Structure formats: C-alpha cells, structure tokens
Amino acid sequence: MVDYSLYLVTGRDLLPQGKDYVGSLEEAIKGGATIVQVREKGVDTLEFLEIALQSKALCEKYKVPLIINDRIDIALAVQADGVHLGQTDMPVHIARNLLPPGTLVGVSCNNIKHIKKAVEEGADYVGIGAVWGTTTKQLTSPTIGVRGVGTLLEALEGTAVKAVAIGGIKSTNLLRTLHGTVSSSGRCLDGIAVVSDVFASSDPLSAAKDLRDIFTSFSTHI
Numbered sequence: 422m423v424d425y426s427l428y429l430v431t432g433r434d435l436l437p438q439g440k441d442y443v444g445s446l447e448e449a450i451k452g453g454a455t456i457v458q459v460r461e462k463g464v465d466t467l468e469f470l471e472i473a474l475q476s477k478a479l480c481e482k483y484k485v486p487l488i489i490n491d492r493i494d495i496a497l498a499v500q501a502d503g504v505h506l507g508q509t510d511m512p513v514h515i516a517r518n519l520l521p522p523g524t525l526v527g528v529s530c531n532n533i534k535h536i537k538k539a540v541e542e543g544a545d546y547v548g549i550g551a552v553w554g555t556t557t558k559q560l561t562s563p564t565i566g567v568r569g570v571g572t573l574l575e576a577l578e579g580t581a582v583k584a585v586a587i588g589g590i591k592s593t594n595l596l597r598t599l600h601g602t603v604s605s606s607g608r609c610l611d612g613i614a615v616v617s618d619v620f621a622s623s624d625p626l627s628a629a630k631d632l633r634d635i636f637t638s639f640s641t642h643i
C-alpha cells in the first residue's frame with residue numbers, strides 16, 4: 422500500500438541559501454515525507470536525469486516511492502515507482518502501456534471532468550488543486566478552495582483512486598485544509614502535496630515533521 426500522507430514535490434529553485442537539493446531532500450524524508458515527486462521545469466534531459474538519479478538513490482535508501490513529473494522516459498530510465506501527469510501531458514492509458522506493470526500513475530485535476538476522466542482511465546491517484554494560492558507555480562485556473570476539493574473528493578466515492586490536495590498548503594493552514602476538504606459523504610484526503618513549505622525551509626526536517634504530525638493526528642482522530 423502506498424502511503425500518500427506527505428507527498429513531497431521537489432522545488433530546487435526555492436532552496437534557501439546554504440541548502441543543497443540532496444541535503445534538503447534527505448532531511449525532508451527523515452522528517453516524514455512518505456512519497457517524493459521530482460518536478461523539474463526548464464532543465465534539459467541530462468540535468469533532469471541526474472536529479473532523478475540522485476533522488477532515486479535517496480528514495481531507495483529510505484524506502485520511499487519515487488514519482489517523476491511528466492517525463493515517462495526519465496521514469497523508465499531511473500526505474501521510478503510512478504509518473505505524475507498534467508492535463509496536457511501524456512494520457513494515462515498511453516503512459517500505462519509504456520510503463521512496467523504496477524507503475525503508479527497520478528493526474529493533476531481541478532474540475533469534475535478531470536476527475537471523471539482520471540477514474541475512467543484508471544489513474545492510481547489524483548492531485549487536486551490548487552487549493553490555496555501559491556507562488557510556486559503560475560496557475561492557469563483559479564484556486565478551488567477547500568470546498569472545491571471536497572466536491573471533487575465526492576466524485577471519487579466508490580473508486581479506489583487515492584487523492585492528495587496541492588497548492589499553498591502549509592503547516593499553518595493544514596488542519597483547516599484537512600477539515601475543510603472532507604466531502605459531504607465523509608471522504609477525506611489520502612494525503613497532502615507540498616513544495617515550498619518544505620523546500621523553502623531552512624529546516625526541512627522540522628517542516629516535514631510538522632506537516633506529517635498534523636496529518637497523522639487528523640487521520641487518527643477523524
């Protein structure tokens with residue numbers, strides 16, 4: 422069973438002075454990241470491959486699944502555990518055909534049409550958002566808020582598709598995010614996806630630990 426609780430998405434460009442990517446990633450995993458997505462924009466293939474290989478070595482060491490954003494070729498090259506696809510990336514069913522059986526496939530969704538399609542196509546999980554405002558990514562559609570996430574979670578009722586929320590999630594708004602996103606039928610998030618709250622931190626271990634602790638206490642009390 423994949424643990425989506427603290428789904429860490431990488432953000433190398435957000436590292437504060439004095440922090441390096443591998444060091445911060447290792448601290449974040451030690452702090453409690455349960456799954457890691459390598460998300461790289463504007464780098465060439467060789468650089469992406471090198472970052473993916475460094476990440477793979479750490480993920481293997483700590484037995485945490487590694488997901489590659491968008492690039493199926495890189496996922497294959499590093500034998501990643503999964504890929505994460507945006508709405509304009511490779512369609513899920515084609516990605517599945519290209520990847521070894523059992524590879525996780527996740528899709529970004531911000532409306533009900535996206536969710537229905539992801540379910541039909543057999544995605545393993547969806548990333549729902551952006552829930553709150555963020556400066557990490559230039560958003561192409563409005564934030565959907567906690568109620569918006571809850572509505573989309575409702576549409577996953579009766580499916581095996583897991584769900585994480587993304588966008589502006591911090592330890593300071595996490596409890597609000599988790600309570601606010603519970604659907605009217607009681608479906609909760611399986612995890613939260615975070616970039617800046619961990620990668621922009623000078624103490625990624627504590628940042629990840631805070632998020633994980635809040636998520637765990639919510640999950641065990643709800």
Ligand code: TZP
Nearest residue numbers: 551555557588589615616617
């Ligand atoms: N997709 C929707 S919002 C987002 C992505 C990749 C960025 C989230 O970053 P942060 O720093 O956790 O707000």
Ligand code: MG
Nearest residue numbers: 491506507510
């Ligand atoms: Mg993409």
